Amino acid sequence: MKNIITSEIANLPTRFGKFKVKAYKDECQEHLAIMSEDFFDLENPYVRIHSECLTGDTMGSLKCDCSNQLDLALKLISKNGGLVVYHRQEGRNIGLVNKINAYKLQDEGYDTIEANLKLGFKEDERDYSAVAFILKDLKLSKIQLITNNPSKIDFVEELGIEITQRIPAVTSINKYNKDYIETKKEEMGHLF
Incomplete structure (x- = not known):
């Protein structure tokens, strides 16, 4: 990945807890690393690669499970330490x-x-090259990956990062997202 610009690390207090944040800008988009305060002391942090979903993440859309997965990950890393990579590729890019x-x-x-x-x-x-840059920049060698997506598991393993545990990102199903989740499971191989 060429021409990535990074920010300094700053504090970000949220309703989920206190975090550190660092922004990354590639040729097309800006991405965010949201880290627990103790992130740099952890040998095996929880990590979620969260793909942007404006309708879910900001408006609480019930058509998907994105907002619920992001909330789950932020709560988990606030309590146990880790990182959420907010990957700005709306709608599977x-x-x-x-x-x-x-x-x-x-x-x-x-x-x-x-x-x-x-x-x-x-x-x-989606193109995960910016995520690869972020994970390398943060010097991750082993993680506990919060995901249902087998493509993200394969991606992390291809980077040579050891996944010591996969944490399912299972959230509630409703009448609006039931078919969406079923399609992800049956057609895309998501692990629930």
């Missing part, structure tokens, strides 16, 4: 406009994968 267009297709009966494909995208367009 199709962008907000296309994500809303995908929502419209989902309203018409398409599942989350079919909607992306109908719009001319792959089921998942």
Whole structure:
């Protein structure tokens, strides 16, 4: 990854607890490392790679489980120590406009994968090179990964980072996200 600009580390008190934050800017987007106060003292921190979801993370959308997964991770790292990498690639990196267009297709009966494909995208367009830079910058060699996504497990292992434990990011299912979660499980191999 070339031309990544980083910020200094600053304090960020939140409703989940006190954290340290560091921002990273690549050619296209800005990403955030949200660390527990004791992060640099930990040998095997909890880590979540959280892909941006404006509708879920900021507006509490019930169409997905993103906000619930982010809340779960922030609570866990506040209590036990660790890191959330906030990966700014909205809608599996199709962008907000296309994500809303995908929502419209989902309203018409398409599942989350079919909607992306109908719009001319792959089921998942994310590029994790900025995340690789962040994990290397923070000198991680072994972690406890908070995820349901097998692609994220493979990505971390390909970096040579040891995953000592996978922590499921299982949250509540409702009538609006039931089909979405089922599609992630059945079609994308997510581990619940």
